[in-house]
Amino acid sequence: xxxxxxxxxxxxxxxxxxxxLRCDPISGHxxxxxxxxxxxxxxxFLLHFVKESKQDESGMPNNRFLAERTGGTYxxxxxxxxxxxxxxxxxxxxxxxxxLADSFGDEQFFGPGTRLTVL
Amino acid sequence: DQQVKQNxxxxxxxxxxxxxxxxxxxxxxxxYFLWYKKYxxxxxxxxxxxxxxKDKNEDGRFTVFLNKSAKHLSxxxxxxxxxxxxxxxxxxxxxxxxxxxxxxxxxxxxVKP
Numbered sequence: 001x002x003x004x005x006x007x008x009x010x011x012x013x014x015x016x017x018x019x020x021l022r023c024d025p026i027s028g029h030x031x032x033x034x035x036x037x038x039x040x041x042x043x044x045f046l047l048h049f050v051k052e053s054k055q056d057e058s059g060m061p062n063n064r065f066l067a068e069r070t071g072g073t074y075x076x077x078x079x080x081x082x083x084x085x086x087x088x089x090x091x092x093x094x095x096x097x098x099x100l101a102d103s104f105g106d107e108q109f110f111g112p113g114t115r116l117t118v119l
Numbered sequence: 120d121q122q123v124k125q126n127x128x129x130x131x132x133x134x135x136x137x138x139x140x141x142x143x144x145x146x147x148x149x150x151y152f153l154w155y156k157k158y159x160x161x162x163x164x165x166x167x168x169x170x171x172x173k174d175k176n177e178d179g180r181f182t183v184f185l186n187k188s189a190k191h192l193s194x195x196x197x198x199x200x201x202x203x204x205x206x207x208x209x210x211x212x213x214x215x216x217x218x219x220x221x222x223x224x225x226x227x228x229x230v231k232p
Contacts, residue, residue, distance in 0.1 A: 004162070031218060042121065043163070043208060045219040056219060091162055095218070107153070108220060110162030 002026070004111035006092050012117045018080040021114045025074070025094030031055075032075050033095075033108060034067060038088035046090075049075060050097065061086075082118045089113040122146045123211050125223035132230050138196040140226050142209030145190065149211035153220065154183060154194045157206045166207075167194070199230045 005024045013019050025032045034046040046065070047057040051072035060067070064083070069075040079086055093108040124143045132138045142152075150171035155163035169176040169183045169192065176183050182195045196203055209223040 033219065035220075035222075042123070042224040043210075043220075043222040045221065048219055059219070093162075093220075107165045107168070110155075110164070112160065112162045 004092055004094050004109050006090075006111040006114050008114060009112065010115045010117075012119065013082055014119050015084055016081045018078065019082055019116060021077045021079075021090050021092075021116070023075045023077070023092030023111060025092070026096075026109055028096065029094035029109075030072070030097035031095040031108075032069060033093040034075070034077055035091040035093065035110075036088050037091065037113075038085075043091065046077075079116075082116075084118050087116055087118045089115050120145075121224070122149075123209055123221050123223040125207075125209055125226050127226050128224070129227040129229070132199045132228065134201055134230055134232050135198045138194075138199045138203065138228055138230065140194040140196075140207050140209075140228065142192050142194075142223050143190060144192075144211050146211070146213070146221070147190070149213045149221070151212045152183070152185060152192050153210045153212070154181075155208040155210060155222075157208060157225070163208055196228075199228075201230050201232050204228055204230045 007022045032049040035043045037043045045059040048055045049069040052069050066078045091113045092111045095108045122145050153168040154166040156166045157163045167178050167181045169185050185192045206225045206227045208225045210220040
């Protein structure tokens with residue numbers, strides 16, 4: 001079974017440019033999450049999709065970040081315009097929807113991340 | 120305000136000895152805790168978890184202990200192996216916190232042969 005994949009693995013752009021990151025979750029996983037790790041610090045939650053719907057986007061830093069998950073399959077995270085502080089590693093994770101009330105305990109499977117550098 | 124903290128950024132252990140990684144949390148609404156392991160240029164990989172209704176969970180060489188009153192958990196690896204060298208992240212979640220994981224800053228474990 002293929003794991004979570006992310007594209008690109010690295011992206012170097014200049015301040016003010018636009019970058020779009022892509023995540024393909026494990027097939028059949030309804031839950032898709034975006035996280036970010038900045039400057040070797042803790043990994044921080046950005047947002048959570050259940051199928052194509054945004055369940056929780058409380059971690060999105062500002063309106064320069066736009067996430068979509070059309071059709072409930074892959075997801076994109078667009079940063080426009082990019083700023084220096086957006087540099088970091090962006091991780092995507094997915095988990096199945098077990099339908100259980102305590103599904104918050106489901107293991108999340110992470111992709112390898114996209115390293116974004118904004119110059 | 121960091122709700123999950125790993126106060127030791129690094130730990131060095133001799134092969135065969137026990138590695139103990141610690142994690143503290145502040146949010147009493149967390150009731151599920153996970154440890155993830157991360158190698159360079161890879162995403163975090165799930166290692167072991169524990170529900171708040173338990174105080175210990177064991178899986179092979181890995182054991183996680185939870186002390187709810189102290190809001191503290193630890194990961195024990197015994198015996199430690201060189202292949203265990205990685206960054207270990209503690210994470211927490213809870214029904215009221217949504218499905219998202221709240222991570223600590225990570226501890227880099229180095230197991231010396």
